[in-house]
Amino acid sequence: MSGASHEGTSPSTVKERAEIALNNEFLRKAVKFTTERLRTGKKSASEEHGNWDLWRERGRQIRLHTIAHLDYYLSQFIENARANGVHVHFAATSEEAVELTMAIAKEAGARSVVKSKSMVSEELHINAALEKAGIESVETDLGEYIIQLAGEAPSHIIIPAIHKNRYQIAELLSKEAGKELPPDTSILAGFVRRKLREKFLEADIGMTGCNFAIAETGSIVLFENEGNARMVSTVPKTQITLMGMERIIPTWDDLEVMSTLLPRSATGQKLTVYMSGITGPRRPLDGDGPEEMHIIIVDNGRSLQLGDPEFQELLNCIRCGACLNACPVYRQIGGHAYGGTYSGPIGAVLTPSLNKNIMEWDDIANASSLCGACYEACPVKIPLHDMLVYLRNRKVKNGKRMMLESAGMKGFKLVMGNHKLYESAVKIGRAGQVLVKREGKIKAKIGPLKGWNSYRHLSALPKQSFREAWQELEKDLKQEMREMTAETKQRMEQALKTRKGGGNSHEQH
Amino acid sequence: MSSTEHEAFLRDLREKSLRQQEQFIGNIKQRLGRSGQGGEPPAHPFKGAPDFWQEFELKQDERVNLFMDNWKKAGGHAVQLRTMEEAKRFIVQLSKDLSAKQLLIQNQEELHAMELDRSLNGAEVSVWHQQQGLSVAAGADIGVVVVDYAAAYTGSIIVTSSPDKGRSVSLLPTVMIAIIPAERLYTRVGQVLAHFNGSIREQMPAGIHFISGPSRSADIENDLTIGVHGPGIVYALVVTNE
Numbered sequence: 178m179s180g181a182s183h184e185g186t187s188p189s190t191v192k193e194r195a196e197i198a199l200n201n202e203f204l205r206k207a208v209k210f211t212t213e214r215l216r217t218g219k220k221s222a223s224e225e226h227g228n229w230d231l232w233r234e235r236g237r238q239i240r241l242h243t244i245a246h247l248d249y250y251l252s253q254f255i256e257n258a259r260a261n262g263v264h265v266h267f268a269a270t271s272e273e274a275v276e277l278t279m280a281i282a283k284e285a286g287a288r289s290v291v292k293s294k295s296m297v298s299e300e301l302h303i304n305a306a307l308e309k310a311g312i313e314s315v316e317t318d319l320g321e322y323i324i325q326l327a328g329e330a331p332s333h334i335i336i337p338a339i340h341k342n343r344y345q346i347a348e349l350l351s352k353e354a355g356k357e358l359p360p361d362t363s364i365l366a367g368f369v370r371r372k373l374r375e376k377f378l379e380a381d382i383g384m385t386g387c388n389f390a391i392a393e394t395g396s397i398v399l400f401e402n403e404g405n406a407r408m409v410s411t412v413p414k415t416q417i418t419l420m421g422m423e424r425i426i427p428t429w430d431d432l433e434v435m436s437t438l439l440p441r442s443a444t445g446q447k448l449t450v451y452m453s454g455i456t457g458p459r460r461p462l463d464g465d466g467p468e469e470m471h472i473i474i475v476d477n478g479r480s481l482q483l484g485d486p487e488f489q490e491l492l493n494c495i496r497c498g499a500c501l502n503a504c505p506v507y508r509q510i511g512g513h514a515y516g517g518t519y520s521g522p523i524g525a526v527l528t529p530s531l532n533k534n535i536m537e538w539d540d541i542a543n544a545s546s547l548c549g550a551c552y553e554a555c556p557v558k559i560p561l562h563d564m565l566v567y568l569r570n571r572k573v574k575n576g577k578r579m580m581l582e583s584a585g586m587k588g589f590k591l592v593m594g595n596h597k598l599y600e601s602a603v604k605i606g607r608a609g610q611v612l613v614k615r616e617g618k619i620k621a622k623i624g625p626l627k628g629w630n631s632y633r634h635l636s637a638l639p640k641q642s643f644r645e646a647w648q649e650l651e652k653d654l655k656q657e658m659r660e661m662t663a664e665t666k667q668r669m670e671q672a673l674k675t676r677k678g679g680g681n682s683h684e685q686h
Numbered sequence: 687m688s689s690t691e692h693e694a695f696l697r698d699l700r701e702k703s704l705r706q707q708e709q710f711i712g713n714i715k716q717r718l719g720r721s722g723q724g725g726e727p728p729a730h731p732f733k734g735a736p737d738f739w740q741e742f743e744l745k746q747d748e749r750v751n752l753f754m755d756n757w758k759k760a761g762g763h764a765v766q767l768r769t770m771e772e773a774k775r776f777i778v779q780l781s782k783d784l785s786a787k788q789l790l791i792q793n794q795e796e797l798h799a800m801e802l803d804r805s806l807n808g809a810e811v812s813v814w815h816q817q818q819g820l821s822v823a824a825g826a827d828i829g830v831v832v833v834d835y836a837a838a839y840t841g842s843i844i845v846t847s848s849p850d851k852g853r854s855v856s857l858l859p860t861v862m863i864a865i866i867p868a869e870r871l872y873t874r875v876g877q878v879l880a881h882f883n884g885s886i887r888e889q890m891p892a893g894i895h896f897i898s899g900p901s902r903s904a905d906i907e908n909d910l911t912i913g914v915h916g917p918g919i920v921y922a923l924v925v926t927n928e
């Protein structure tokens with residue numbers, strides 16, 4: 178029942194996973210429906226708030242500034258957290274983080290751990306390690322709990338069980354309840370409330386993630402809607418917080434900006450139902466809260482992005498998921514097709530970056546459309562589409578030259594290198610499924626399914642169903658086409674110019 | 687595991703942590719192309735919300751209306767009352783309507799003054815206490831708190847922890863009633879955060895909780911369900927003290 182258990186059997190390439198995703202009618206519909214709703218919610222929440230671009234710019238500046246001085250702010254955070262009575266630890270790798278967690282859990286004589294949603298813990302596959310040691314590990318976020326019961330991995334940062342319908346959920350929970358539960362949302366949620374309430378009260382350790390860490394007071398901040406993160410940080414005696422090393426913001430004032438951007442971008446809420454600032458373990462006379470608090474600061478590939486002019490801004494990400502909802506490709510194929518912990522446009526760039534290995538993730542960057550919707554949606558203005566271009570170029574530069582790859586790259590370069598063609602590509606649509614004409618023949622498709630239609634892959638795919646899926650996908654994508662905003666267009670054109678200029682190291686292949 | 691053994695365990699971890707810190711921060715420095723010791727705090731010109739926002743300020747009646755509107759939109763119940771006496775009557779009536787058996791109140795002056803136990807027969811009224819607080823909270827039907835602050839623009843109440851104010855009281859019971867003295871209601875979240883900004887670390891409460899409605903989830907088919915873990919029924923009583 179661990180988040181990692183799907184690993185062994187899961188298909189290994191994006192293509193294979195996308196094949197499964199595309200053939201799963203329900204998943205496609207559910208993802209589309211949900212992301213559409215989130216996207217609309219975000220749009221109205223940001224429009225209603227007003228001056229959205231000013232806020233985005235401010236958010237970007239705060240993140241840029243913090244990351245540029247990460248050594249200072251992280252040190253300040255550590256010092257203050259220690260002074261609050263927190264035990265601060267460092268993990269350069271996911272293995273080290275797991276080791277630390279296990280040592281603390283064993284020392285506490287823990288039999289059970291309750292967890293609130295944390296993307297970092299997904300990176301670590303901590304559930305598998307805990308269970309191996311005979312320690313029960315319970316995901317307490319409703320969606321995470323459901324997929325934990327199913328033995329799967331989350332498919333969306335914000336709505337992890339987006340791919341399950343309520344009949345499937347009723348089946349899973351009925352097994353847990355030992356009796357048949359009707360597929361009624363409120364009854365199912367009610368069962369989970371009772372079941373998990375017991376788990377909270379029994380647990381020895383509560384594990385949380387960390388949305389933001391405030392340097393000036395050594396506090397951590399958690400955003401959530403269900404109240405499970407509050408439970409996890411209120412009831413058990415020991416709390417372990419896993420924190421990505423880049424989660425820092427300098428002050429509580431800066432939290433106003435982040436709390437304006439994050440919920441609106443993630444779910445369209447003005448603020449999540451709960452936003453909790455936790456500053457150390459309970460005070461000596463307090464009646465609840467953890468007696469012992471550990472914060473494990475995790476690198477796990479993050480520092481590789483520091484000092485890298487093309488990818489450093491990845492560290493600005495506040496994990497809101499807006500780029501997923503904006504991405505036409507993600508909306509079609511869903512998160513499982515991406516395979517890594519992080520999906521969608523951010524996952525496409527972050528996964529290879531965290532893995533230190535761009536070659537390993539050859540196909541992920543190709544499964545994006547370079548349409549710029551992710552950049553427009555991003556509350557801290559991370560130029561994800563530029564990064565996808567860098568990534569593709571680096572891979573080619575590193576000498577990987579599969580048939581598929583170079584055919585695709587040629588097509589891609591052809592478009593990028595020809596201003597007219599590029600402009601019309603922009604016009605045809607941000608979805609980017611541009612047909613590239615070469616010698617009067619269509620040789621490559623640029624965009625979401627680039628390469629997937631090449632002969633090399635075609636043989637592996639059931640012809641009929643793939644073509645059908647593709648036709649439908651294409652139709653859906655076309656509906657979503659709209660003009661790029663002037664800003665994005667300008668960015669893309671700028672990228673083009675740089676690329677054209679001589680001596681550009683990305684140019685060679 | 688004896689406490690001295692446990693202390694030794696923590697001490698070992700601490701030593702290891704201090705050793706690793708140097709490497710960890712050193713690596714960051716190096717990647718950022720910086721050398722030497724920490725140095726001066728960097729100038730932070732973009733601190734906090736944009737300027738135009740800092741000037742945004744509503745009048746009290748506007749704040750009350752906006753707060754109540756937002757709270758209701760989030761799925762909560764909100765009423766405006768003139769006095770604490772009215773608030774008391776409201777709580778008593780609600781407890782009766784819901785046939786509550788167990789009420790848990792924070793150890794706060796304003797709540798003691800209500801003498802709820804004298805008006806509620808058939809229900810037990812407990813006061814948050816350092817010992818046993820958690821188990822009482824787990825069995826309580828209604829938790830009653832007087833908030834520290836509130837913010838109208840997001841429809842949030844803010845409660846902080848202390849020996850007299852348990853985190854569980856606003857979390858574990860099925861129903862939460864929050865009393866908001868109108869003078870603690872601000873326009874923006876930033877005005878509340880300003881209380882913690884630059885505050886003396888030693889005086890920080892361990893828990894600062896912004897609450898903006900009932901516990902909710904849309905994880906099952908996007909169908910909104912309330913009360914998944916936290917209270918699903920939440921009342922905001924804004925007391926204007928006119």
Ligand code: SF4
Nearest residue numbers: 494495497498500555
């Ligand atoms: S890249 Fe931007 S939009 Fe995507 S998750 Fe991160 S902050 Fe959100």
